[in-house]
Structures are given as C-alpha cells and as structure tokens.
Amino acid sequence: MNGSTPHPQLIGLDWGAISLRAYLLDEDGSVLDMRARHWGIRHLPDGGFDAALDDVVAGWPDGPVLASGMVGSRGGWREVPYVDLPSGLTAVARALSHVDSASGRRVHLVPGLRNTVAADVMRGEETEIFGALALQPVLAARSALLLPGTHSKWVNVRDGRVVDFATAMTGELYAALRHHTILGIGLGDEDPPVDHEAFLRGAVTARDSGAAGALSRLFSARALVLAGQLDTQAVPDYLSGLLIGEELRSALAAGRIDSATPLQLIGNAPLCRRYAVAATCFELGMALPPQGAAALGLWQIARVAGLTSASLPQSRVNRAMP
C-alpha cells in the first residue's frame, strides 16, 4: 500500500491445484494486499471452497471476485468450458462463468484455453499471459512464451492472441521420478543444497542425447552414482537439468523455438532462472519473467468483462487487446 487513499476494485484469485493466492486490486490494477494459502483444489480446508474463500478474503471490502486456474476445472468449484484457440483477452472475458458462495459472494470464473489441433489445455496460465502482455506490450504482436511449472506451457502469441501452445509435464515428471523411483534412493524427502554443476551436467546430457532423447539417458542418474561419478546428493539437480534440458531439446527439435527468437519466461522466478541457465547450454536466449503477471491478468480480464468500473491508462492495454 502507498500513502494515498486506495480504492479497492477487485478481488482476484489465482486458484490452482496446490495453492491459492488472493489479490486485492485497486482501480489501476495495483496490488493493495496479497494472501497465500496452501489450499489448492486438491487440498481444501474443512468447508471446502466456501470456507477457503471466506478465510482468504476476510476483512477485505466487498467487491467483485474473479478466479482463474483449476478452480474452474472438472473437480474444481464449477467447471467452465474451455475457449478454443486462437483466443485473446476479449474472448476469454466474454466466456466467464460464475458460482455463488454460501456466504453470498459471486465468484466469477475464468475459462481455460483449449488447443483442438494438438489436444491440449491450460487453466490459469491464460491469465498470467494476459498480465504479461499488459506489462510488456511489445510481446503482444508476436512472441514465444514459456511458463515453466508442474505442467510447463510453451505458447505462441500473434496480435495479442494465443494461437498455439503445448504442455510439457516436466515438473510433475521430476517429482514422480525423484520421489517414486530408484533415482531417489539414498535421498530424504527434502532436497539437498542446489548443485549448479550437476544441473548443467544433466542439461548437457539431454542436449547431447540428440534425436534419441533424454529419456534414454534417465538411468544415468543412477548408474553414475553406482560408478562413483555422481554424488547421491547431486542426483536431484542432475535430474532437474536432464528433464529441463530435454524440454528445451524437444522444443528445438519440434521447431517450436529457434535460437534466433528470444523466449519470454513467465512465472515463478527461481524456476524461470533454472530454465534460463539450461538455455545457455543450447545457446538460446530467454528473458526473465516480469513480476505481477497473474494479478494484472485477473485485473485485465475483469476490466474487459465489465466487472470493474475503472478505466486503465491506454498505454498499459492497447497493445494487448486483440
């Protein structure tokens, strides 16, 4: 908060599978307050969605509520049909659904996007994308975006609209391999300190796997330990480098990116840095993520949908509007 009188306009919820973030936003999309809970849609408190909402907005002024992410999925609070590609801010804002909480709040829900050509879907990332396009309007005309995470999204934007995307399950694959296979033997549940050298070694191994792909080198994370050539404590970062490197190798092989087109990272800063480091092994450039994309994306969608009464300075939106 700053010293001037704030005018709360919107409560934005970034509500995913494993976490809930709530933003109180003012009339120009600035964040007045933020709260985080571990109440992803798979780990709700007693009382479910209603109780989680009431808690996370407690004490905040009344106002429209807009939620993005898995909260609108099958298994969420209410399923909102996907919007098909190509799709921009206007199409998404027109396709909001809503659910009314037991305490009488109307929660508007952002639809995800669907790629019918490649049978792929996203929920929540579309909101971060619209926020990033507003923060960095130069991206709207033509850009390649990468949102790393449990399910990484590789996104192509043209004229403010998402025209193509693909999912790589890198984060979830890492967790499954790290915690539920032989590769985790000798390691506790907590990760050891970061080992940059092991991470780069994994990324280079993936790069050098060529068309065979890094899955064929997965067992090296165990065999190198047995051979005394890799410390057990270095396995998590070697594996992380191998899988992130494979994501990059695969995207290059698919023609999804090329070394001439910089890629804009969006999302969690430490994870994005990890991708940027791996990218150096491939001589790829990646721009580090802008801060606040999710909150501003919610604000943008709410504004276009008419949920807020504010008008935004043109310089922040005109390039992002389809």
Add this chain to the structure above:
Amino acid sequence: MNGSTPHPQLIGLDWGAISLRAYLLDEDGSVLDMRARHWGIRHLPDGGFDAALDDVVAGWPDGPVLASGMVGSRGGWREVPYVDLPSGLTAVARALSHVDSASGRRVHLVPGLRNTVAADVMRGEETEIFGALALQPVLAARSALLLPGTHSKWVNVRDGRVVDFATAMTGELYAALRHHTILGIGLGDEDPPVDHEAFLRGAVTARDSGAAGALSRLFSARALVLAGQLDTQAVPDYLSGLLIGEELRSALAAGRIDSATPLQLIGNAPLCRRYAVAATCFELGMALPPQGAAALGLWQIARVAGLTSASLPQSRVNRAMP
C-alpha cells in the same frame, strides 16, 4: 519332472528387487522344481536374506547355490563388483563372489555387467542372456537382444560376449506416472481390462512424435480425456503404448536397431508380446522370448565356474562360449 530318476545338481536363485525365484536344476540344466516368493531384496521377510533362503529351499537336497540379480548389489546380501564390457560367460563365471548363510549354506553370487563407455549397469539380465544364448545358439555370433521390464535392457552380443548395452527405465517410469501423477486421476490402483486400441494409439503417437520425442506428448494422456477423445479407463494402455513406443523410437533414432535386424526378446512373456505389438507400428521384427532363460543361465554359469560336476552336451553350449 519326468519319470526317470532326477539328479539335482544346483539350486539357482533369480533374486531381484521385487521377487525371488528358486530353481532346483538337474545334471543337464532341466528344472526339477521351481518356487516363487515376493521377497525381492526390498521386501524381505523377518530374518532377512537368511530366512528367505531357508524358506525357499526348504526340503530340497543340499547342493551348490548360485544367485543372480539385485541380491549381489549395493543394498543386497553382499555387493559383487561389476564385470566390465565386453564380457561373456567365462568372465562372469570367474568373477563370482559368495556369502555364507546363518544356516551354513554357501551362496555364490553372480556379478552384474558394467558399460563404462555409457555409464550403465545390469544385474540379473546377464544371466538371462547367457541362458538365451544357450537355448538359441544362433544368437551368440551377432545379435540384438531386448529384455523389457522395470529397467529395460537393450543388448548387443558379438561372438558370445555382451559388447554393449543401454537401460531404458520404461517400466518404472510407467508406474511412477500411472500412480503418482495427474495421469492416474479417476483410476483405482488396479488396472482396467487391456485396451489394445489405446495401446496402439499410444505407440503411434510416440512414433509420430519424431525427434521431439514422446515426452512432449505425455500430457495428451490427460488432455484427450478432458476433450472426450479418450476414455479414462483407456489411459493406462495409452500410456503404456506411448512409453514403449518412445523406447522403440529412441532406439531407432540412436541407431541401436534398424528395421533390417530382428531383435530377440527375452523375459516375461506378456510384456514381451506388448513390445512385439508396438514394434509392428515401426515395421520392426521382434522374436518372442524363449522359455527358461534365467534358470538355464544360472546353470551355465555354475557349470563354467565348476560348481556342478555335470558335463553338458556340446550342442547346447559351444556357440555360447566366448
């Protein structure tokens, strides 16, 4: 057993990570009796290795005991150093180690093989390979072998010796993805009935992923369900086809196999059939596995190591000897 008087010569143990199989073998390597337990080295009964051994051989005549597999690994009964490639029956038989049980039985242990060029290892599969070479001597001169499983082994044999091999963690990867990621949502722990069509669809998806690789298509196992284009009950076989198909695609891309060289399968018959079916999508030929390779491999190693007094008819061994 047949009607003539058997002459037990060897107790052979195929002792892996998740199971223990014991064979009572006669003077020409035939199996007189077989017992199976779920006592892999990670799931031993009270009393550990000693108790498991005493139980599984109870009532059998005294005689030399030879064990292959993870029982000789770090974390096994006693670690036996690997034998480096290239390596054949003689080199392995010369490198046996042993441990004496509390009940006074000496258990000889078969070493695994190590590929120092590619940092890879196997334990147990070398014994199946020597058994298969004895069963099908034509394979000894020059062949490509595939032992599918938790950790699939792709093996090249020249002049009776293993000259190269590589591991694909396909089975363990399948289990981790099936049971510990979003791909298993809506499924119980038990697998639904086999869906051949879904399996082939997965294999073709992997084939058509090209140099990008099937990891980039992994999320399709979820997105197709959300799009109503794949039944939830079909996910396990779609995933199985995708991962086995990726193993084949990768091996072709690496030049490990080519469509002109038939591949000999060794191991579990239903799993081998699955690979043979996937191979048809790649126009690859695969020969189904011979029965009894593990037991005969133990017998062959024991004979060359001088643990048994029997002599084998020359026709069964001369091509398999390095």
